[in-house]
Amino acid sequence: MHITHLSLTNFRNYGRLELTLPQGPILLYGNNAQGKTNLLEAIYYLATTRSPHADNDAQLLNWNATQAEEPLIVGRLNATVATSKQTISLEMRLIQEQKIARSRTRNFSFRRQALIDRRKVRLMDLLGMMRVVLFLPEDVQLLTGSPANRRRYMNITLCQIDPVYCRTLSNYNKVLEQRNATLRQLAEGQPVRDVLPIYTEKLVELGSLIFLRRAKFLANISQQTQQIHYESLTAGKESIKLLYLPRLNSSRSKVSPYEEQSTTELADWLENHQGQSELVSERFGKLLADSLATDIARGATTIGPHRDDWTFQLNGRSLGSFGSRGQQRTAILALKMGEINWMETATGERPILLLDEVVAELDEQRRAALLNAVTSTTQAILTATDPGMFSDTFLQTATRMEVKNGRIQIAVQE
Ligand SMILES: Nc1ncnc2c1ncn2[C@@H]1O[C@H](COP(=O)(O)OP(=O)(O)OP(=O)(O)O)[C@@H](O)[C@H]1O
Numbered sequence: 001m002h003i004t005h006l007s008l009t010n011f012r013n014y015g016r017l018e019l020t021l022p023q024g025p026i027l028l029y030g031n032n033a034q035g036k037t038n039l040l041e042a043i044y045y046l047a048t049t050r051s052p053h054a055d056n057d058a059q060l061l062n063w064n065a066t067q068a069e070e071p072l073i074v075g076r077l078n079a080t081v082a083t084s085k086q087t088i089s090l091e092m093r094l095i096q097e098q099k100i101a102r103s104r105t106r107n108f109s110f111r112r113q114a115l116i117d118r119r120k121v122r123l124m125d126l127l128g129m130m131r132v133v134l135f136l137p138e139d140v141q142l143l144t145g146s147p148a149n150r151r152r153y154m155n156i157t158l159c160q161i162d163p164v165y166c167r168t169l170s171n172y173n174k175v176l177e178q179r180n181a182t183l184r185q186l187a188e189g190q191p192v193r194d195v196l197p198i199y200t201e202k203l204v205e206l207g208s209l210i211f212l213r214r215a216k217f218l219a220n221i222s223q224q225t226q227q228i229h230y231e232s233l234t235a236g237k238e239s240i241k242l243l244y245l246p247r248l249n250s251s252r253s254k255v256s257p258y259e260e261q262s263t264t265e266l267a268d269w270l271e272n273h274q275g276q277s278e279l280v281s282e283r284f285g286k287l288l289a290d291s292l293a294t295d296i297a298r299g300a301t302t303i304g305p306h307r308d309d310w311t312f313q314l315n316g317r318s319l320g321s322f323g324s325r326g327q328q329r330t331a332i333l334a335l336k337m338g339e340i341n342w343m344e345t346a347t348g349e350r351p352i353l354l355l356d357e358v359v360a361e362l363d364e365q366r367r368a369a370l371l372n373a374v375t376s377t378t379q380a381i382l383t384a385t386d387p388g389m390f391s392d393t394f395l396q397t398a399t400r401m402e403v404k405n406g407r408i409q410i411a412v413q414e
Pocket residue numbers: 011012013014030031032033034035036037038039059060061062063064385403
């Protein structure tokens with residue numbers, strides 16, 4: 001699939017942008033702080049309804065626009081996407097209303113609106129309409145950062161191809177919030193115990209589906225990642241594995257890198273019980289019952305997929321704890337390339353690649369492997385400050401566009 005046209009209004013440093021995009025590799029180049037990353041962010045946001053950077057979506061609105069004393073500020077992202085079956089228009093609106101009081105203090109409210117072919121839809125309906133794989137320099141944090149980072153990666157990636165998973169997850173989170181609120185009320189001695197079994201039962205039902213889906217996802221993506229890592233990136237020297245660490249065991253605060261092996265069994269067990277959610281529910285339900293006292297004391301549910309994690313293992317050891325910087329980068333590169341293949345296998349179509357400044361960090365062999373994936377895909381958008389770092393052969397196949405202060409110009413090819 002590929003984007004044929006992108007239009008942005010009041011998004012980051014783009015006041016107004018109309019951009020026709022070709023197929024094949026596109027190289028966005030320009031000095032620092034001109035809008036290269038912002039453009040990738042806009043596309044990623046339309047695809048996933050999430051920003052990889054902003055913690056608050058109102059930050060995505062153009063500053064100049066928000067400083068105006070208008071009651072309504074609207075940011076708009078629109079992409080026309082061509083797939084093998086259809087051409088669709090995807091739109092996201094970011095709407096900020098502000099009331100300015102006499103005292104000059106401002107009151108904000110912010111909401112979002114999604115549209116497909118100009119018709120209003122739920123935000124969740126945008127997911128999967130345009131599939132992307134984003135690769136950022138900071139993705140190494142998937143190895144060294146917090147479990148929340150890794151869960152987020154798993155959720156966003158899976159949601160792009162599995163709307164059922166996405167809905168289940170959203171419902172799970174709602175029930176979890178209700179259950180936790182009830183646990184807190186119990187801790188305060190309020191008489192609410194009779195609703196707890198209802199929430200617990202629902203949590204078990206939804207949570208079991210999430211455990212199962214994640215186990216399958218990690219097994220699949222692990223296989224794709226390993227193949228690329230082993231064959232194209234390390235010349236048959238190093239084996240990599242993505243290991244699921246489901247929080248479907250009794251309460252331990254953290255799995256140490258030395259204990260991961262025992263968790264392998266649990267991940268394997270889940271993978272071998274696909275379609276048998278009642279067995280998983282039984283186990284999950286029992287663990288929740290056993291931890292009830294702890295959960296009430298903490299006012300939070302301590303077991304369940306909201307506490308999941310996963311890890312990379314290189315030749316059997318945790319890569320986040322023991323890997324060199326270069327090994328970690330190679331693993332992430334393999335993961336991203338694995339993601340492309342995984343999405344293609346799952347949907348029959350190659351996703352759009354978004355690569356932010358990652359090529360500069362790679363050595364020659366790894367750069368060649370990545371650029372090979374880039375040129376063999378339908379559309380890939382790469383950013384760089386200096387196009388000179390790419391080979392002439394690559395530059396000849398790529399469309400070059402210069403980004404300057406929120407404007408984009410197609411460079412004339414020599
Ligand atoms: N909400 C916003 N409104 C207006 N400008 C913004 C907003 N958010 C960020 N910017 C600005 O947009 C500019 C471009 O940012 P971007 O990250 O896209 O640069 P870049 O071209 O990728 O640069 P680099 O090469 O340094 O990575 C920055 O100067 C940033 O401060």
